[in-house]
Amino acid sequence: MKEQLWSILSAVRQNSPLVHNITNYVVMNNTANALLAAGASPVMAHAHSEVSDMVSIAGALVVNIGTLDEYWVESMKLAVKQANALQKAWVLDPVGAGATSYRNNVLEELLSYRPTVIRGNASEIMALAKFSSNTKGVDSTSLSEEALEAAQQLSETTSAVVCVSGATDYIVNKSNYNALSNGHVLMSRITGMGCTASALVGACCAVSADNAFAATTAAMALMGIAGDIAAEKAPGPGTMQVQFLDALYQLSEYDFRERLKLETNP
Numbered sequence: 001m002k003e004q005l006w007s008i009l010s011a012v013r014q015n016s017p018l019v020h021n022i023t024n025y026v027v028m029n030n031t032a033n034a035l036l037a038a039g040a041s042p043v044m045a046h047a048h049s050e051v052s053d054m055v056s057i058a059g060a061l062v063v064n065i066g067t068l069d070e071y072w073v074e075s076m077k078l079a080v081k082q083a084n085a086l087q088k089a090w091v092l093d094p095v096g097a098g099a100t101s102y103r104n105n106v107l108e109e110l111l112s113y114r115p116t117v118i119r120g121n122a123s124e125i126m127a128l129a130k131f132s133s134n135t136k137g138v139d140s141t142s143l144s145e146e147a148l149e150a151a152q153q154l155s156e157t158t159s160a161v162v163c164v165s166g167a168t169d170y171i172v173n174k175s176n177y178n179a180l181s182n183g184h185v186l187m188s189r190i191t192g193m194g195c196t197a198s199a200l201v202g203a204c205c206a207v208s209a210d211n212a213f214a215a216t217t218a219a220m221a222l223m224g225i226a227g228d229i230a231a232e233k234a235p236g237p238g239t240m241q242v243q244f245l246d247a248l249y250q251l252s253e254y255d256f257r258e259r260l261k262l263e264t265n266p
């Protein structure tokens with residue numbers, strides 16, 4: 001498993017896949033920089049006149065509804081239709097699921113286009129699976145453990161790989177799940193770390209088209225280990241943000257193997 005995960009991360013560095021992001025205004029810069037640091041090539045594009053063409057040349061698509069509006073939702077639909085037509089992986093980040101009925105309605109519609117991977121925090125995944133959840137805007141009010149069952153159900157009903165992030169990240173398939181306990185609490189004090197995780201999932205899916213479960217695990221392992229290394233050098237969120245990018249860029253196979261805290265189930 002360790003070998004497989006590292007080979008996916010190496011392939012991102014070697015092949016530098018183009019990752020098309022339709023994402024929110026808050027995190028565009030963070031996520032583009034994280035993709036570059038990890039070796040991928042980011043592009044942010046949402047104009048109706050070009051989204052389909054951009055999907056056609058991309059390795060994977062990431063749709064993040066963080067600062068959605070009516071124009072952008074149409075962009076998202078055009079993009080996911082094209083991804084499906086070309087059988088390309090697309091990742092859904094359901095930012096703020098459960099917070100407003102507009103978000104819920106848009107998510108319902110996006111789910112009908114069958115995302116390859118859904119990555120959200122516990123509140124978001126519980127809301128998507130229609131489990132009772134409290135949401136505080138874009139931040140989770142629940143632990144990831146509390147959303148594991150919801151994630152399993154969501155994976156069952158959508159056939160997507162579902163990732164719930166938090167202190168422990170769960171990557172869930174129909175029949176099994178991986179649990180990753182790398183990462184540091186400082187990561188939740190920087191905006192857009194979840195969005196960055198979803199973008200890296202897109203990069204890994206682009207080089208591991210036939211195995212979204214392994215690709216998602218690889219991306220979340222990279223996030224967590226880079227978070228661990230960055231936190232050792234960061235007194236607070238400001239430095240953490242910079243150290244995190246450097247850790248993504250510098251991560252060695254040795255550190256990856258030594259630091260990985262992965263549990264596979266069953």
Ligand SMILES: Nc1ncnc2c1ncn2[C@@H]1O[C@H](COP(=O)(O)OP(=O)(O)OP(=O)(O)O)[C@@H](O)[C@H]1O
Binds near residue numbers: 140167182188193
């Ligand atoms: N308490 C924690 N300990 C360790 N790692 C954490 C912790 N909280 C979050 N993380 C890590 O931070 C990253 C983002 O996860 P989080 O659940 O905070 O996403 P999110 O709520 O969607 O973030 P955002 O919406 O701000 O982008 C993941 O890689 C996760 O493993």
Ligand SMILES: Cc1ncsc1CCO
Binds near residue numbers: 026067138191192195
């Ligand atoms: C703070 C915030 N608001 C909408 S999207 C976003 C970025 C983190 O999800």
Ligand SMILES: [Mg+2]
Binds near residue numbers: 120194195
């Ligand atoms: Mg989020």
